[in-house]
Amino acid sequence: MRIGVFVCWCGSNIAKTVDVEAVAEAARSFPGVVYATDYKYMCSEPGQNMVAEAIKEHNLDRVVIASCSPRLHEPTFQRCIGAAGLNPYMVEMANIREQCAWVHERTPETTEKAIELTRMAVAKVAKNVPLFQNDIGITKRALVIGGGVAGIQAALDIADAGHPVVLVERTPSIGGRMAQYDKTFPTLDCAACILTPKMVDCASHPLIDIWAYSEVEEVNGFVGNFDVKIRKKATCVDPKLCTGCGLCLEKCIVKNVPSEFDEGMGLRRAIYRPFPQAVPNKPVIDREHCRIFNGGKCGVCQKVCPTGAINYETVDEVVEEKFGAIVVATGFELWDHSAMGNYGYGKYPDVISAIQFERIMNASGPTDGHITRPSDGKVPKSIAFISCVGSRDEEHGHAYCSKVCCMYNAKQALLVKDKLHDVETHVFYMDIRANGKGYEEFVKRTIEEYGANYIRGRVSKIYPDGDQLVVKGADTLLGRQVEVRVDLVVLATAMQPQRDAKDLARKLGISTDEYNWFSEAHPKLKPVEVLTDGVYLAGACQYPKDIPDTVAQASGAASKAIGLFSKDHIKSEPMIASIYEDTCIGCGLCVDVCPFTAIELVEVVDKERSTRDNQVMKTVARVNEGICKGCGTCSAACRSLSARLRGFEGSGILAQIDALADMVKAKK
Amino acid sequence: MAEIQDKIREEAKKALESGEVGVVIGWGAGSVPFKTTPVFIDKPQDADKLVWNPACTNNLAVYLTRWARDGKVGIVAKPCDIRSIVTLIREKQVKRENVFIIGLGCGGVVDTGLMEAGDVRMREITSLQWDGDDLMVTTEAGAVKVPAAQALREQCKVCHDRSPAISDVSVGDAVAPSEDLKIEIPGLSEDRQKYWQEQFAKCIRCYACRQVCPACYCETCFCDRIEPKWTAKKATTDEAWMFHATRAMHLVGRCIGCGECERVCPVGIPAVELARELNAVAKERYDFEPGDPEAEKPLLGAYKENDVDPAHHSE
Structure with a gap:
């Protein structure tokens, strides 16, 4: 055994409090150490060269780097010794920076601790064995969950790169929230004018399959190899026969269903498509309202359909598909704040939400774009x-x-104001947050050119007075109460995660924050990744976002998937758990404790009890190497010591403890 | 009790005659009337060798991992033994369909050591029988009544599980103790360390505790491993400490407190007390009771969002 020890100064980060030369000197006497030195920046190019040269010159077979956290530079030195001809896993880091230099004063004890940490790393590296990465094949096909603008953009980007995409959307049409909007800030492009072409692109793209009215039921597998069960809900309309002529929509006798797309401001039929530009442009039957499914007699749509596309007998279909990457773009919902009684939402018809107002302003909305108020239709x-x-x-x-x-x-x-020139507008705000490109200028224009009356303060109460509403609040700039009488109140309700976000998160192994927004893998450096490899986030399922941010992130998520698909294989991480099947007793505790569901129980031949003529089986645990993250929970839970974490075998850990115990004993 | 014993024999005979099971594991008469011994009955005519009396202490579930591996076996089991069986089933060591449980109601079994310490002349005993809360001890000189507190095993004094949680046939009614007897848990903090230091100093590493324990079913015990060698074979206090502490950790939420380890220990180490203490914590923090057939997952494998975080748990 020929171990080399390299002690890093980290500039003055370590050298200021630790006598690094003394650490190197002490290391020279550790068992197995044939070479030890110190250097100002071990991670720098000269530092790495120093390690590589020492490996050659002193014929080292193991290396200890006494420097910073392995989180920071373990990969650096794995690559370094790998390039120098050693197995990359024959290196150990002694963290004498975060766990020593940074948390202590410069005292002899600090240096002593650094020596002990280095000694322990030497003891561990002596037990290290070479580890090897495996190649895992990948399915170059992406699943995009959610057909809003994020999902649409991600699907288009991935498909344009040449990979097949399935775009799953739970409502009957893709388009999402953006399809409901009238115009988009700050450029005032009509939302439909910029979105519908993208929707059509999706529909006509040879590599994109749109599965509308479908939901993800179950996700198994791992990066490159997901097995996903998707429920295709019964629409009662055969998409192959339906031409989208719309005759059924006209003849349906159930006319009073509040339209989800119009946020309850308009009505739809029991057979419907959410909006005229829907993609796919095939209607679905809403079984909750259709007379056929509620004990009534009807069948009009079936009678009038010229192609015989309507079949009331269809049932949900659950299909299982393979994907290599999953983009989650499930968006948000708006808070139903009817609980907040002082604003009178749901009580006073002329208190509406901003999304309802979008529909009212929209030329294809329930009022054909004429701005009227819901109670009496007055302007x-x-x-x-x-x-x-x-x-x-x-x-x-x-x-x-x-x-x-x-x-x-x-x-x-x-x-x-553009539509009703003499309308009076009051905006109650807490702060104006206009920090996007062209945003501040836009708000300024609204105030200065369009005469909006901005009042800084919270509204305490809204109550009716005659056929008007009184909005009562504070003007915190003037320090007084204000009351304005208006004909219509528009509430900017909070965006919040979809109510079933947590369920989907659980299926996909995404962690969530306190509100159930999906958590990215790193708030700054991994904004589209999640803790499950191969799953990427796009849009407002992560946190409230506007359209530009959403589309940018969708392209980011798509590029991650494309990057993954650019390889034929992915390398498995070798520092993961493995089960010693000879001693495994198949109790399944590791299966229960694994946070990544990477372990399953399988039947294998029991070598101990089998004879040539009689094969006896036994149950053992098995780790799926693609899913395992090497967290070691199974290893800690396993009583028979059969679940082991490669790179962290008991023998290495014990050697570390023994080394420390020896040093402590020697001191006494 | 004789009636119950007859029923046990009858059920065992039926199960063997019908071929439902290949063997019935139960208790047979021991060499002296105050002891019993595990018996493995594989012929219907031998079913009459089965006995049931207050000396039926052995937790027979320990034999299931071997015997019920490849076929169905019958087992005569007290409520506590059944909790062991439930644990074995949950931990996939025994398939439910491979055990035919003849479940018993139980008022507790005797601690012969405790009785010996009293006035009972063990060698003269001809029979033991419960009479309400008292143990009726018959000797050649006549019958004497010994109060439960002086006859019951520790765990039986606080046992609240007196009828079978699961069984295929249930024999005999549960006998509930009229008074809730208390048992001592060793002192706390430094006293506790001293207490266990003394206990473990006695250990000769014979592993009888492990061998008799239904929950210790690993084919290769951690203490028999050479690499990594978590504990050396030598019988020093330190190594014994490592062995018993690790075994206690392995038993958290799994030990049903039958006390067999304590009973068989040749040097009198009360190993069950460790598990009993840990289980008390499990009960307090996670409302978990070992061997509860309602619990879907083992204690360490179950996670609920409102679980107490031990790191933030203040005593």
């Missing part, structure tokens, strides 16, 4: 927009800022 002469309804409001469960409301408040206040 409002004054409107109050209230921001932060539920957002930045811990009392109502959203301490965060919903990020987009300041901008759409300004947008709606501007657009409404």
Whole structure:
């Protein structure tokens, strides 16, 4: 055994408090150590060269780097010794920076501790064995969950790179929230005009399959090799026969279903497509309202369908498909704040949410773009927009800022003025957060050119007076109470995660924050990755985002998937768990404790009890190397010591403990 | 009790005659009337060798991992033994369909050591029988009544599980103790360390505790491993400490407290007390009881969002 020890100064980071030369000197007497030195920056190119040269010159077979956390530079030195001809896993890091130099004063004890840490690393590296990466094949096909603008963009990007994509959407059409909007800030492009071409691109792309009215049921497998069960909900309409002529929609006798797409401001039939530009442009039957499914007699749509596409007997179909990468773009929902009684939402018809107002302003909306108020159809002469309804409001469960409301408040206040020149607009705000490209200028325009009356303060109460509404609040700039009488109130309600976000997170192994937004792997450096490899985030399922951020992230997520697909194989991480089947007793505790569901029980031949004529089986645990992250939980739980973590075998850990115990004993 | 014993024999005979099981594991008469011995009955005519009396202490579940591996076996089991069986089933060591459980109601079994320490002349005993809360000890000189507190084994004094949690046939009613007897758990903090230091100093590493334990079913015990060598073979206090402490950790949420380890220990180490203490913590923090057939997962394999985080748990 020929171990080399390299002690790093880390500039003055370590050298300031630790006598690094003394550490190197002490290391020279450790068992197995044939060479030890110190250097200013071990991770620098000269430092790495020093390690590589020492390996050759002193014929080293193992290396200890006494420097910083392995989180930071273990991969660096694995590559370094790998390039020098050693197995990359024959290196150990002694963390004498974070766990020593940074947390102690310069005293002899600090140097002593650094020596002990280095001694322990030497003891461990002596027990290291070479580890090897395996190649795992990948399925170059992506699943995109959610057909909003994020999902659409991700699907298009991945498909344009030449990989097949399945775009799963749970409503009958892709388009998502953006399809509901009128115009988009700050450029005021019509949302439909920029979105529908992308929707059509998706539909016509040879590599994209759109599975609308479908939901992900179960996800198994691992990066490059996901097995996903998807429920295709019964639509009662054969997509191959349906031409999308729309005759059934006209003849359906159930006419009073509140339209989800119009946020309850309009009505739809029991057989419907959410909006005229829907993609796919095939209707579905809503079984909750269709007479056929509620004991009634009807069958009109079936009678009028010229191609015989309607079949009431269809059932949900669950298909299992293989994917290599999954983009999660499930978006958000809006807080139903009817619990917040003082704003009168749901009680006073002229208090509406901003998304409802989008539908009212939209030329293809329930009022054909004529701005009227819901109660009596009158054109409002004054409107109050209230921001932060539920957002930045811990009392109502959203301490965060919903990020987009300041901008759409300004947008709606501007657009409404465009249509109704003499309308009076009041915007109640807490702060104006307009920190995107062209955003500040846009808000300024709304205020200065479009005369919106911005009032800084929270609204305490909204109550009716005659056929008008009184909005009562504080003007915190003037330090007084204000009351405005308006015809219509528009509330900017908080964005929040989809109510079933947690379920999907569990299926995909995504962690969630306190609100159930999906958590990225690193808040700064891994913004689209999650802790499960091969799963990427796009859009507002992660946190409130506007359209530009959403689309940018969708392309980011897509590029991660494309990057993954650019290889034929992925390398498995060798520092993972493995089960010694000879001693495994198959109790299954490791299966229960594994946070990544990487372990399963399998039947194998029991070598101990089998004879030539009689094969006896036994149950043992087996680790799926693609899923295992090497956390070691199974290894800690296993009573028979059969679950072992490669690179962290008991023998190495014990050697470390023994080395420390010897040093402590010697001191006494 | 004789009635129950007859029923046990009858059920065992039926199961063997019908061929449902190949063997019935139960208790047979021992060499002296105050002891019993495990018997493995494989012929119907031998079923009459089965006995049931307050000396049926052995937890027979320990034999299941071997005997019920490849076929169905019958087992006569007290409620505590059944908790062991439940644990074995949950831990996939025994298939439920491979055990035919003849479940018993039980009022507790006797601690012969405790009785010996009293006035009972063990060698003269001809029979033992419960009479309400008292143990009726018959000797050649006549019958004497010994109060439960002076006759029951420790764990039986606090046992609340007096009827079978699961069984295929249930024999005999549960006998509930009229008073809740208390047992001592050794002192805390430094006293506790001293206490165990003394206990482990006695250990001769014979592994009888491990061999008799139904939950110790690993084919290769950690203490028999050479690499990594977590504990050396030498019988020093330190190594014994490592062995018993590790074994206690392995038994958390799994030891049903039958006390067999303590009973068989030749040097009198009360190993069951360690598991009993850990189980008390499991009960307090996670409302988990070992051997509860309702619990879906083992204690260490179950996670609930409102679980107490031990790191933040203040005593």
